Amino acid sequence: MKKIDLGVLSGDILVFGGVYSNLHALEALIDRAQQLGIAPSNMICTGDVVAYCAYAEDSVERIRALGCPVLSGNCEQQLAANADDCGCGFDAGSTCSLLSRTWYAHANSQVTNGSRDWMRDLPDRITFTHNGLRYGVVHGGASDVSKFIWPVTHDDVIASEIALLEDQVGSVDCVLTGHSGITMTRTVGDKLWVNAGAIGMPAHDGDLDTHFVIISKNGIKNNQLYYNVEAAFQAMQANSLTQGYHATLKTGYWPSEETLPIEMRTQSANG
Numbered sequence: 001m002k003k004i005d006l007g008v009l010s011g012d013i014l015v016f017g018g019v020y021s022n023l024h025a026l027e028a029l030i031d032r033a034q035q036l037g038i039a040p041s042n043m044i045c046t047g048d049v050v051a052y053c054a055y056a057e058d059s060v061e062r063i064r065a066l067g068c069p070v071l072s073g074n075c076e077q078q079l080a081a082n083a084d085d086c087g088c089g090f091d092a093g094s095t096c097s098l099l100s101r102t103w104y105a106h107a108n109s110q111v112t113n114g115s116r117d118w119m120r121d122l123p124d125r126i127t128f129t130h131n132g133l134r135y136g137v138v139h140g141g142a143s144d145v146s147k148f149i150w151p152v153t154h155d156d157v158i159a160s161e162i163a164l165l166e167d168q169v170g171s172v173d174c175v176l177t178g179h180s181g182i183t184m185t186r187t188v189g190d191k192l193w194v195n196a197g198a199i200g201m202p203a204h205d206g207d208l209d210t211h212f213v214i215i216s217k218n219g220i221k222n223n224q225l226y227y228n229v230e231a232a233f234q235a236m237q238a239n240s241l242t243q244g245y246h247a248t249l250k251t252g253y254w255p256s257e258e259t260l261p262i263e264m265r266t267q268s269a270n271g
């Protein structure tokens with residue numbers, strides 16, 4: 001397990017993840033950071049730079065050029081290993097598993113050996129200190145890179161993930177995560193568990209905007225990101241990525257609810 005410590009960070013910190021090959025969203029995020037005066041060294045990516053959308057290699061190149069700290073997501077791990085699937089933790093035969101064959105194959109065909117080398121070298125854990133609090137960053141969970149922690153997940157499960165992370169990196173006050181694609185903030189005991197959400201895909205809530213968080217002296221705030229949805233959609237169509245996630249960009253709902261806990265499923269979705 002590769003761990004990096006960023007030391008003490010000052011000023012606002014922008015935490016984002018789930019770029020999902022959505023270059024238009026990534027460009028919008030970078031513009032937003034520049035407007036907010038947040039330097040790349042204070043931008044932290046929770047992983048999954050590559051997934052559903054059209055611009056796999058371009059997104060990797062853009063984030064490498066940006067130079068911000070990037071955590072290894074399951075998508076990076078699988079591509080680095082030249083694996084045949086995304087390793088998202090979808091059940092075999094599920095809609096998500098079937099859909100992943102198309103987008104993963106597209107990504108796998110784009111990503112260069114140089115980008116795979118970069119992915120192979122990404123850290124599995126990032127730690128830093130900010131305003132006197134110590135933060136730990138994991139992708140899905142400390143027990144599994146593809147662990148799904150949802151807003152409805154029981155406190156006991158989250159507490160055990162925090163305890164395991166502390167075994168791995170030492171005591172933390174707050175855990176920053178990604179993977180599930182849905183933002184959440186949960187206080188468990190005296191610890192905080194935060195999911196920064198995804199910038200590359202809506203959060204299955206019917207809104208087309210996507211999400212990231214900013215840590216400031218005033219606390220942790222969920223932010224909305226608006227980007228050129230139509231351009232991202234057209235690019236997916238042009239690359240025959242028309243199995244469902246392209247429509248998500250325009251409806252705000254995922255093509256399947258199979259990965260979601262039952263209590264989070266909605267009648268509005270297609271799946």
Ligand SMILES: [Fe+2]
Nearest residue numbers: 048073074179
């Ligand atoms: Fe992931």
